[in-house]
Amino acid sequence: xxxxxxxxxxxxxxxxxxxxxxxxxFRALARKLDIVDRPSEAxxxxxxVIPYLGGVPFYFCFLGAGLFIEAFYPQFSLPHFFxxxxxxxxxxxxxxxxxxxxxxxxxxxxxxxxxxAILYFWAFRTGDIAxxxxxxxxxxxxxxITPLWIAGIINAVNFSDGxxxxxxxxxxxxAASIFAIGFKNGQIVSCLFMAYLMGCTGAFLLFNFNPASIxxxxxxxxxxxxxxxxxxxxEQQKGITTIALAVPMVVMAVPILDTILSFYRRLMRARxxxxxxxxxxxxxxxxxxxxxxxxxxxxxxxxxxxxxGLMAFILSVVPPNYxxxxxxxxxxAIVFGVVVLRYIEGLAxxx
Numbered sequence: 199x200x201x202x203x204x205x206x207x208x209x210x211x212x213x214x215x216x217x218x219x220x221x222x223x224f225r226a227l228a229r230k231l232d233i234v235d236r237p238s239e240a241x242x243x244x245x246x247v248i249p250y251l252g253g254v255p256f257y258f259c260f261l262g263a264g265l266f267i268e269a270f271y272p273q274f275s276l277p278h279f280f281x282x283x284x285x286x287x288x289x290x291x292x293x294x295x296x297x298x299x300x301x302x303x304x305x306x307x308x309x310x311x312x313x314x315a316i317l318y319f320w321a322f323r324t325g326d327i328a329x330x331x332x333x334x335x336x337x338x339x340x341x342x343i344t345p346l347w348i349a350g351i352i353n354a355v356n357f358s359d360g361x362x363x364x365x366x367x368x369x370x371x372x373a374a375s376i377f378a379i380g381f382k383n384g385q386i387v388s389c390l391f392m393a394y395l396m397g398c399t400g401a402f403l404l405f406n407f408n409p410a411s412i413x414x415x416x417x418x419x420x421x422x423x424x425x426x427x428x429x430x431x432x433e434q435q436k437g438i439t440t441i442a443l444a445v446p447m448v449v450m451a452v453p454i455l456d457t458i459l460s461f462y463r464r465l466m467r468a469r470x471x472x473x474x475x476x477x478x479x480x481x482x483x484x485x486x487x488x489x490x491x492x493x494x495x496x497x498x499x500x501x502x503x504x505x506x507g508l509m510a511f512i513l514s515v516v517p518p519n520y521x522x523x524x525x526x527x528x529x530x531a532i533v534f535g536v537v538v539l540r541y542i543e544g545l546a547x548x549x
Contacts, residue, residue: 201381205271206393212266213259213397220255221405225412227251233298235413248410250297253418256398257290260425263394274386278321282428285317289352289424293417310352310420314345314427322431348427351446354453355423356416357460361482362408364496368453368503369422370399375449375507376429379514391429395422408492426450448510448528452503456481 228234228249235248264279276282292309295301318341359365373395380388399422405412414422430446447454459481485495509528 201384201386201389202271202274205267205274206389209263209267209390209393210397213263213394214401215397216259216262217255217398217401218404220258221252221402221412224251224254225249225405228412233415235415249412250415251294251417252402252406252412253293253414253416253421254290256402256414256418256421257286259398260286260394260421263390267390274390276387276390281317281321285313286421286424288313289420290417293415293420297415297417307349307353310349311345314348315341317348317428318344322428344431347430348424350454350457351427351450352420352423354450354457355426356419357457358453358482359414359419361486361492361496362410363403363406364482364499365419365422366399366402366406366414367496367500368450369426370396370403371500371503371507372426372446372449373399375510376446378507379511382511382514388429391425395425395429398422408496446510448513449503449507451506451528452481452499 228251233250235250237246261283264276264283268275268279289310292301292306296306322344355365355369358368373392377389377392377396380386380392402414402418406414426446482495482499485498486492490498506528509531513528
């Protein structure tokens, strides 16, 4: 199938321009309404008040892009656009509420899982899970994996939103990698989603790269994670919606790994009743503690994500017999990185 390159460019360009125009408006609104991030917690790394609401334009650009495609390019219409948009609106509202009053991690997680379960049975009900070894057909397993997967990606992006430009940059790199893979495989819907994400995050980095003048807040981080998560479900293969997890897991290994390590630390604190208490031990915090500047940490994690994106692209082009080997190599590289980081931390603590 021929790719609508002009449409990809239009979605990217309109999302970029829309975000670039709307972010200053919401920055001024956040200041007026006093919806700001004050560096009052030890885990905060910025030393001044920064306005939130920078991520709200993402949702308006998503609506605009989707409605544009539905109206003028119906042959490329996004499957289940309206339920996706409606649930996305709820996610943004939840993020806004959390930015203003801090609703707590437990409530957010429960609501995320509940909403994603509704979305699965409403729009994506399927029994097919794409693995490196073929298609696994198990509807009951898909019904469990789907809400957990999307909620996991939502929180992975949210956890990575701890330094100027980090979350937006990682999402841009992930989107660019998945776009390249989708372009090679003729996955038009996936490419449309990724063109939108690249446009929004690319424009947002103009305001959010260190030193940031605005934060995307939970409203933006949760919505970006939501779009990334559902983008693995919307592609049709032989008329059936499948859950393709292998390639996205490699592309998004940095935020996913950080989320897994955070979950492990929370389990260790569970006996003290602090499972849902945030800490300052995320990957970017650890690198800061080693003496790197914010920009050095962010650029280092960008580089790692680019390497993983290239590995994911290789995973998508090699024969299925070698896919498992690529995944093992990726896992080994990630584990090696964690071991080296722990070793360096140990040396630093001794000094």
